[in-house]
Amino acid sequence: MTSETKKPERLTRIQRENRTRIREAALEAFSRNGFRGTTLDQIATLSSLSKPNLIYYYKSKEDIYLELFVSLLDQWLEPLVALNIEGDPIEEILSYVRVKLALSRDKPRESRLFANEVLRGCPRIAWFIKKDLKNVVEEVEAKFQHWIDEGKIAAINPRHLLYSIWAVTQHYADFESQITLLQPNKHETFAEAEIYVEQLFRGILTPRNA
Amino acid sequence: MTSETKKPERLTRIQRENRTRIREAALEAFSRNGFRGTTLDQIATLSSLSKPNLIYYYKSKEDIYLELFVSLLDQWLEPLVALNIEGDPIEEILSYVRVKLALSRDKPRESRLFANEVLRGCPRIAWFIKKDLKNVVEEVEAKFQHWIDEGKIAAINPRHLLYSIWAVTQHYADFESQITLLQPNKHETFAEAEIYVEQLFRGILTPRNA
DNA sequence: ATGTTTTTTGACCATGTGATCAGATAAGTT
DNA sequence: AACTTATCTGATCACATGGTCAAAAAACAT
Structure with a gap:
């Protein structure tokens, strides 16, 4: 030091x-x-x-690369930490989904940077995953579990819920080139996506007995 | 010739x-x-x-690379084409989801190979996406739409349903290193994933009025 | 065994790449 | 203007990399 x-x-x-x-x-x-x-x-x-x-x-080249991750990871963790345990569970989670989808639309390069690194086995950011991300994930999991225990959301695996939110929203950035080849109009794609992901996650979050 | x-x-x-x-x-x-x-x-x-x-x-190096895609793309398209319009819609789709998840578990390298290429903007396989994949996607979309029109599955965007199936299942292969750092036991992860993705897609596919 | 074809390799090359460094130029200070 | 510090660059280096080639070695055929 x-x-x-x-x-x-x-x-x-x-x-x-x-x-x-x-x-x-x-x-x-x-x-x-x-x-x-x-x-x-x-x-x-x-x-x-x-x-x-x-x-x-x-x-060095690596120095530039690493600095990019600092702002990226901050940006991604912030809305996760902001999940308010006092708020309405379904709206809190759907609001996070919307933020994440908007990030895929407006900052796709950041998403691809991250995907690139993880695809390669996190050679340069494993320290961050094991430390900061793991903590945040466990906190979020606890919040989800709390809501499940109170019967506010359906009884699902909280960790995999988070995985699927990441998967679905980031897919629109990471696989943008594939999507664009199938369906060139980006604006239209994201307009449809907003509706679809809301249906998807509302569907699994809503308790069945209610 | x-x-x-x-x-x-x-x-x-x-x-x-x-x-x-x-x-x-x-x-x-x-x-x-x-x-x-x-x-x-x-x-x-x-x-x-x-x-x-x-x-x-x-x-050449590129020759090796391209040959890998031939078997990969065959493997991925086959279960999509096999979707049987005469079968039970929800079971047909869930069965495809299970096949795709099993591929992520058993053949994660193929998934990462594909993700790598798409992340880079499909520089070497755009021809395939635009031709073969686009056709298959449109066929699948038509099947989904048919089931929706008959009220057998909920009224959702068929294309985005497909995107989300790809996103969620492939995530387990493409982001394996991240998942492993958070949760080392691979067998456990996939056992949980099987249950979760079934809930997720059953949730959105099941018609609400039924 | 002999001849023929297939398979394998050591040596080599042209190019691309991350990084260095001494010195030039520009900006800021007095 | 004179001086100091910050910024910038041409030339260069050591190394990695995709690919070539002539010739050796192995496999096969008769």
Whole structure:
């Protein structure tokens, strides 16, 4: 824990601008081509910076890649943590589903970046999954179980409920190219998807005896 | 259409054996590391053949990759085409779901191979999606719509039903590393998944008025 | 055994890639 | 203007990678 390790907030205007441009370019490249499939030359071209200049701002290709995950993972966990145990269970969960679907529509590159990493066996973010994500998942599971115990939602496996929410919503981002080839109109696809996923999850969440 | 283009079935024992070993090794490598992330050296090591020998059996890295898709796509389409319009709609669909989930459990590498390709925008299999897959999807959609019109299943978007089946079942293969980090016991995960996905899809398929 | 075809490999090549570095240029400060 | 610091780049390196080729080794046929 030397003073070297902490990131100084003292960034010049140029540093802020260029680091942002690099991240934007890197997101574009990494999300489409994966870590190995992305070259510094690609990122350099996309950001209109020279290759050595990239390394002036980030000490390696992996450094850029890892920084992208910080904001991504924050963004994904936030609405999960926000699930309010005092709120109406079905509406709370459906609201999370809607947020996640909107993320697939508006930030598909982030979703693909994550999918790329997990497909490869989480070589670079296993630490995060085992620590932060696991904790959050267990908290969410507890909330779901609480609602089940109170009879507010149907008795289903809470963990797999979460998996299926992730699967269905992220599918629209991760498999976008397949979906687009089958059905070119993106706006239409997401309009239909909103209706469908609501039916799907309302269907399994609603207690049968009610 | 010269005689050059058609693949001769006259393969020697050694050819059959080595081509099989190459495909097995290539599936292992490509499914985990993608096309760009896989090197001929990796495949050579995994198959215990020398690099030039690989090229003796397949004329390029891309050739190996493409051949893997042929058997994969056959395997995936077959149970879709087999959906029997005369059968009990809900059982027909649930049976497809079970087949697909079993494929994720028993052949996860094939699923990841496909996911890898689609994530990258289908650079090498767009022709297949646009032709064969699109036709099959439209046929399946028609069957679903027929069942809806007869009131045998609930009135839902048939295309998105298919998307969600793919999403949920393939998720167990494609995100296996994430799931394993959260919940190490694979057997348990799939046992729970079988129960959950049945509830999920039975829930949305069952007509509400019935 | 001899000849023929199939299979295998060591050596090699052209290209692409992540990263370095010394020095040039620009920006900021006094 | 003079000086200091931050930013930028051309040239270059070491290494990995897909693929080639001539020739050796093994398998097969007679």
